[in-house]
Amino acid sequence: MQANDLTSYFHSIKSEDDLKRMVTDHIREDLYLEFKQKHDRRHAQLEDDDKFNFSRALSGFANSDGGTLIWGVETYKRDESAKSLKPITDVDGFIRSMKSSLINFVQPFVDNVLIDKIPTDTSDQIGFVKCLIPQSDKTPHRAMLAGREYYKRSTEGFYRLEHFD
Numbered sequence: 001m002q003a004n005d006l007t008s009y010f011h012s013i014k015s016e017d018d019l020k021r022m023v024t025d026h027i028r029e030d031l032y033l034e035f036k037q038k039h040d041r042r043h044a045q046l047e048d049d050d051k052f053n054f055s056r057a058l059s060g061f062a063n064s065d066g067g068t069l070i071w072g073v074e075t076y077k078r079d080e081s082a083k084s085l086k087p088i089t090d091v092d093g094f095i096r097s098m099k100s101s102l103i104n105f106v107q108p109f110v111d112n113v114l115i116d117k118i119p120t121d122t123s124d125q126i127g128f129v130k131c132l133i134p135q136s137d138k139t140p141h142r143a144m145l146a147g148r149e150y151y152k153r154s155t156e157g158f159y160r161l162e163h164f165d
C-alpha cells in the first residue's frame with residue numbers, strides 16, 4: 001500500500017459509526033491494520049501492556065510499510081477480527097500520554113506519527129484512538145519497551161526480527 005493510501009485510510013476512520021461497521025463486518029487485522037484494547041480503560045495512564053503494545057507497533061509498522069493502530073477495539077482470538085468496541089474514558093489524557101512517550105518507546109524516533117481521537121456518539125471525553133505509523137527511512141527501529149527488540153509487520157501480526165535481519 002502506498003503512503004497516500006495509508007493516509008487516506010487513516011483519515012477515512014472518523015466516527016464511532018465507522019468503528020461499529022468494522023465490528024459488524026468483522027474486519028480482520030492485516031498488514032496495515034492493528035486493533036488494541038487499553039489495559040485499564042478507566043484512566044489515561046499507560047500500563048505496562050499498553051507501553052509494550054505501542055512500542056512494538058511503532059517498531060513493527062515503521063520497519064515495514066506503515067499502518068494504522070486503533071485503540072479501543074476488542075478482537076476475536078481465532079481470526080483477529082473486530083469483536084466489540086471498548087472505549088477509553090479519558091481519551092484526551094490517553095492521547096497526551098501516548099504523544100509524550102513517543103520519544104522513549106522506539107529508537108530511533110519515528111517521524112510523522114499521527115495520533116487522533118475518535119469520540120463516542122455520547123461524549124467527547126470518551127472514545128477511541130487511531131495512530132498512523134508511517135514507513136520509515138531510518139530503519140531499523142527498536143521497540144524499547146517491548147524487550148528492546150526489533151519488529152516487522154506481516155499478515156499474521158508483528159514478529160521479532162532475527163539478528164541477521
